[in-house]
Amino acid sequence: MAFLSVRDLKVHFPTVDGVVKATDGxxxxxxxGRTLGIVGESGSGKSVSSSAILGLHRKTSAKVSGEILxxxxxxxxLSDEQMRRRRGKDVAMIFQDPLSAMHPYYSVGxxxxxxxxxxxxVSKRAAKxxxxxxxxxxxxxxxxxxxxxxxxxxxxxxxQRAMIAMGLINNPSLLIADEPTxxxxxxxxxxxxxxxxxxxxxxxxxVIIITHDLGVIAEMxxxxxxxxxxxxxxxxxxNEILTHPEMPYTxxxxxxxxxxxxxxxxxxxxxxGNPPSLLNPPSGCAFHPRCPHRDKVPxxxxxxxxxxxxxxxxxxxxxxxxxxxxxxxxxxxxxxxEIAPDLVEESHS
Amino acid sequence: xxxxxxxxxxxxxxxxxxxxxxxxxxxxxSDEIDYVAPLEAHAASxxxxxxxPILEVRDLKMYxxxxxxxxxxxxxGQVQAVDGVSFQVPEGGSLGLVGESGCGKSTxxxxxxxxxxxxxxxxxxxxxxxxxxxxxxxxxLRREIQMIFQDPYTSLNPRHSVGSIIGAPLAIHKxxxxxxxxxxxxxxxxxxxxxxxxxxxxxxxxxGGQRQRIGIARALTLQPKVLVADEPVSALDVSIxxxxxxxxxxxxxxxxxxxxxxxxxxxxxxxxxxxxxxMYLGKIVEIADRETLYNxxxxxxxxxxxxxxxxxxxxxxxxxxxxxxxxxDVPSPINPPSGCRFRTRCPIAQEICARVEPPLLQIGQRHKVxxxxxGELGKHPDRPVTAPLLGVDDTGAPDPGATPxxxxxxxxxxxDTWYDLERKTMASA
Numbered sequence: 001m002a003f004l005s006v007r008d009l010k011v012h013f014p015t016v017d018g019v020v021k022a023t024d025g026x027x028x029x030x031x032x033g034r035t036l037g038i039v040g041e042s043g044s045g046k047s048v049s050s051s052a053i054l055g056l057h058r059k060t061s062a063k064v065s066g067e068i069l070x071x072x073x074x075x076x077x078l079s080d081e082q083m084r085r086r087r088g089k090d091v092a093m094i095f096q097d098p099l100s101a102m103h104p105y106y107s108v109g110x111x112x113x114x115x116x117x118x119x120x121x122v123s124k125r126a127a128k129x130x131x132x133x134x135x136x137x138x139x140x141x142x143x144x145x146x147x148x149x150x151x152x153x154x155x156x157x158x159x160q161r162a163m164i165a166m167g168l169i170n171n172p173s174l175l176i177a178d179e180p181t182x183x184x185x186x187x188x189x190x191x192x193x194x195x196x197x198x199x200x201x202x203x204x205x206x207v208i209i210i211t212h213d214l215g216v217i218a219e220m221x222x223x224x225x226x227x228x229x230x231x232x233x234x235x236x237x238x239n240e241i242l243t244h245p246e247m248p249y250t251x252x253x254x255x256x257x258x259x260x261x262x263x264x265x266x267x268x269x270x271x272x273g274n275p276p277s278l279l280n281p282p283s284g285c286a287f288h289p290r291c292p293h294r295d296k297v298p299x300x301x302x303x304x305x306x307x308x309x310x311x312x313x314x315x316x317x318x319x320x321x322x323x324x325x326x327x328x329x330x331x332x333x334x335x336x337x338e339i340a341p342d343l344v345e346e347s348h349s
Numbered sequence: 350x351x352x353x354x355x356x357x358x359x360x361x362x363x364x365x366x367x368x369x370x371x372x373x374x375x376x377x378x379s380d381e382i383d384y385v386a387p388l389e390a391h392a393a394s395x396x397x398x399x400x401x402p403i404l405e406v407r408d409l410k411m412y413x414x415x416x417x418x419x420x421x422x423x424x425x426g427q428v429q430a431v432d433g434v435s436f437q438v439p440e441g442g443s444l445g446l447v448g449e450s451g452c453g454k455s456t457x458x459x460x461x462x463x464x465x466x467x468x469x470x471x472x473x474x475x476x477x478x479x480x481x482x483x484x485x486x487x488x489x490l491r492r493e494i495q496m497i498f499q500d501p502y503t504s505l506n507p508r509h510s511v512g513s514i515i516g517a518p519l520a521i522h523k524x525x526x527x528x529x530x531x532x533x534x535x536x537x538x539x540x541x542x543x544x545x546x547x548x549x550x551x552x553x554x555x556x557g558g559q560r561q562r563i564g565i566a567r568a569l570t571l572q573p574k575v576l577v578a579d580e581p582v583s584a585l586d587v588s589i590x591x592x593x594x595x596x597x598x599x600x601x602x603x604x605x606x607x608x609x610x611x612x613x614x615x616x617x618x619x620x621x622x623x624x625x626x627x628m629y630l631g632k633i634v635e636i637a638d639r640e641t642l643y644n645x646x647x648x649x650x651x652x653x654x655x656x657x658x659x660x661x662x663x664x665x666x667x668x669x670x671x672x673x674x675x676x677x678d679v680p681s682p683i684n685p686p687s688g689c690r691f692r693t694r695c696p697i698a699q700e701i702c703a704r705v706e707p708p709l710l711q712i713g714q715r716h717k718v719x720x721x722x723x724g725e726l727g728k729h730p731d732r733p734v735t736a737p738l739l740g741v742d743d744t745g746a747p748d749p750g751a752t753p754x755x756x757x758x759x760x761x762x763x764x765d766t767w768y769d770l771e772r773k774t775m776a777s778a
Contacts (some may be wrong), residue, residue, distance in 0.1 A: 009755045042586055156450070186615070187653060188449075190672050191674065252588055265392055270591030270595060271589075
């Protein structure tokens with residue numbers, strides 16, 4: 001059995017206007033030492049799902065159901081007290097915006113040491129020594145001096161490093177990084193991604209990286225989960241999904257981002273429309289109102305029936321939620337020539 | 350300029366009626382989202398090499414004072430946000446400004462729109478220097494140079510309807526009579542792909558991408574000649590970014606607007622701008638046409654910046670470029686390093702870099718670089734190429750035996766001759 005196994009996870013928020021189905025039946029597995037990348041637009045349920053793994057949803061405002069098995073234990077059956085003992089120790093999270101995730105009134109070292117003291121019965125001095133050690137490990141220069149600085153005295157990249165130090169101080173076996181580099185410049189982003197990869201190798205943790213940047217996914221993820229309107233729409237190995245995507249939404253994501261090295265003749269094809277409301281998701285396949293390929297599906301299947309997340313035409317482990325029967329052919333014939341004309345020429349010659 | 354009247358505004362300035370652009374769906378009552386046909390796909394913008402410059406910036410400087418705390422707030426230093434920047438933007442063309450946060454690219458954009466009074470240098474717009482124009486005289490200028498802001502949530506007044514936001518410039522500049530404002534607003538909404546019937550709605554009723562379209566409509570209201578776009582898509586979702594970039598390309602083509610496109614996303618800039626300037630700590634370190642800058646960058650900072658961008662399509666075909674790791678953070682612009690400002694993080698810096706500031710040297714037909722060791726990645730020379738030109742020896746100490754060559758000072762645009770790095774002589778086309 002996999003180290004982390006999420007089965008049919010649902011996170012529903014009852015509101016006065018109706019139930020917001022932020023995550024609706026999400027399943028995936030993750031082994032130790034591997035990285036899962038979750039991609040999707042805002043409101044696709046990426047962050048909500050990962051917060052559920054940490055047990056961060058208030059029971060009064062969210063209905064969480066399904067199973068989250070971490071090393072065989074279902075986290076959803078734990079009491080608040082039991083969950084608190086695991087949070088930060090077995091499962092840790094790195095948040096997107098380190099400035100708002102850190103307390104401005106406490107020194108960085110104080111906050112990192114606190115994360116250690118919560119789970120270990122050690123003196124303040126020992127915890128601080130451990131915090132210095134972690135700051136050094138994540139590449140903060142002069143950690144013994146900087147440990148007493150406040151978050152505002154750190155630069156954006158250093159703050160994110162400090163967040164990573166805080167997340168890793170208890171050697172968690174599962175690390176969730178929610179948009180860890182979105183607020184950072186590219187050169188700093190490269191530093192942080194390298195650091196995350198090094199630390200993962202060292203600690204053998206399982207990592208979930210949530211992002212909307214396909215480039216980050218391409219660099220980091222062993223497996224990729226594409227989410228749309230609270231559901232997984234494509235799931236498989238990173239390489240497989242980036243080279244042979246089978247779901248029109250993934251095509252849309254790939255074709256709507258320009259590239260630094262690609263052909264300048266490549267076209268930028270946006271996904272029309274806006275992400276759907278989770279209060280009233282579209283019938284059938286949630287992507288059908290924005291899907292340019294729905295006419296290729298006979299009848300009105302796309303409008304009426306939600307497709308299963310099932311293996312496509314390629315491998316058993318590459319799952320997609322789409323009614324198209326020959327997605328590979330459509331991709332090579334219609335999508336690839338537009339977004340990467342150079343690749344098509346190469347494969348022909 | 351003031352002889353423009355409403356009669357001259359093209360009535361059919363927008364797209365034809367069968368425009369496949371999506372009509373704005375209302376996220377508030379989006380019970381059903383109407384199907385919208387795929388949008389027209391857009392290839393990268395191309396440059397017209399013969400276009401004359403509409404905007405010429407020369408040695409532009411912006412120093413912000415740093416005040417001491419306490420009752421007597423003395424000026425104790427200066428943030429050199431922009432320090433001697435020169436460039437040209439051709440009529441109807443686009444120049445991209447890229448760099449990390451704090452490099453002065455947004456400040457440059459705001460100086461062009463004269464939201465700041467520059468500390469030094471000139472901004473030549475359509476043959477006039479506008480860098481010292483008084484606030485009163487600026488009013489007609491505002492019609493010519495407009496701005497699109499980064500954050501569509503904070504740049505629209507939540508208490509004004511879309512109609513009054515877009516119509517305000519028309520009323521302020523008295524471009525059209527009051528009763529003609531509404532039809533013009535609706536026409537603009539149509540141009541940017543929003544439903545013209547939605548003029549009486551408020552910003553909160555629109556999604557992020559739609560709000561950015563409202564911001565674009567507002568900027569287009571007065572038919573500007575230059576648009577400064579400050580990170581116009583970075584606050585938007587990826588699938589929406591492409592819609593907005595395509596819209597900007599459409600309006601650029603339609604109305605022949607010159608763009609100064611400020612962004613940190615190198616891929617977006619590559620798509621939108623045929624010419625790109627890379628900034629670091631308030632200075633342009635490299636400026637070139639798109640092909641040269643992305644394929645043969647000569648400055649170590651540009652090389653590091655490009656290598657740091659995660660590349661989907663490259664990774665998808667299995668190739669992963671080697672990253673150049675830059676150590677540390679950008680130094681403070683209050684106390685920038687001596688000589689070359691990049692030297693503290695530069696992998697190839699030598700003694701001369703701390704002593705002498707490298708000039709922005711033209712090394713190709715449309716390629717300038719500010720580096721003593723300019724060269725393609727892995728082919729940086731061992732000895733400073735600039736030393737003989739500057740009259741110093743290889744360590745940067747003054748060399749009495751050398752005769753400095755007259756170098757084109759910090760000039761905007763390109764000259765017909767340039768310094769050939771390979772042959773170490775002047776060359777021409």
